[in-house]
């Protein structure tokens with residue numbers, strides 16, 4: 001694949017990507033297209049971005065569109081990322097849901113990447129239940145979604161190597177919540193059993209997910225335009241049960257996009273609660 005992409009092709013590719021998944025490429029990011037698509041184009045025997053764009057415009061083969069989106073997403077993640085959201089869950093949110101008498105807690109990890117976020121939520125539930133064994137948090141369901149089919153496949157496999165586990169899992173948690181399998185670590189059944197994975201583009205309707213009590217939408221809105229952030233946050237607000245909670249990434253905010261939430265500043269960081 002040639003490393004120079006014409007300005008016209010760049011503009012067309014940017015439009016394709018933004019329309020398909022919301023990801024906004026800034027100026028001068030041609031190198032990102034080259035570094036992320038070279039392998040795919042070689043495999044597909046496509047010589048240039050011009051040719052790729054004309055195939056995408058014709059709309060088939062359909063797998064190519066998904067593969068391009070997959071290659072262009074940033075999937076960086078880790079266990080207990082930023083720590084505070086998970087402290088907030090076990091120290092504030094779960095006790096509040098318990099005292100409100102919620103019988104089944106439904107949690108959506110809306111950009112779950114390779115699974116660390118939903119499994120971390122599930123480990124947090126396991127830890128909470130050790131202290132509060134009769135809590136209805138026991139009946140939680142975690143719906144984990146992403147747009148990337150390859151990330152969802154890794155997440156479902158639920159096996160990680162030592163280096164990946166080393167990014168946020170202590171020895172004690174490794175012992176309690178993982179099983180050794182060859183030279184890898186498998187997520188324990190107790191953690192896995194409440195998590196289900198499926199594909200969901202955040203730009204599309206959330207109706208099939210049903211009503212939720214807690215939404216994690218972390219480190220994905222940063223890639224989107226202000227209009228997309230507004231639209232996504234407002235539709236997430238509509239998907240929550242009364243008093244439901246929203247967690248964003250450490251560098252993300254709702255300010256300027258929606259007024260549907262109250263900001264909760266707790267010792268465990270900032271999160272949001274749907275206004276009454």
Ligand SMILES: C[S@@+](CC[C@H](N)C(=O)[O-])C[C@H]1O[C@@H](n2cnc3c(N)ncnc32)[C@H](O)[C@@H]1O
Pocket residue numbers: 020021022023073074075076077078081110111112113114117145146147148151200201202203217218219220249
């Ligand atoms: C940087 S990762 C964040 C993972 C995790 N939430 C965390 O904070 O560690 C961003 C994820 O968003 C996903 N993503 C990007 N655009 C999306 C879209 N339109 N719909 C759903 N997921 C999307 C990517 O595939 C990627 O796995």
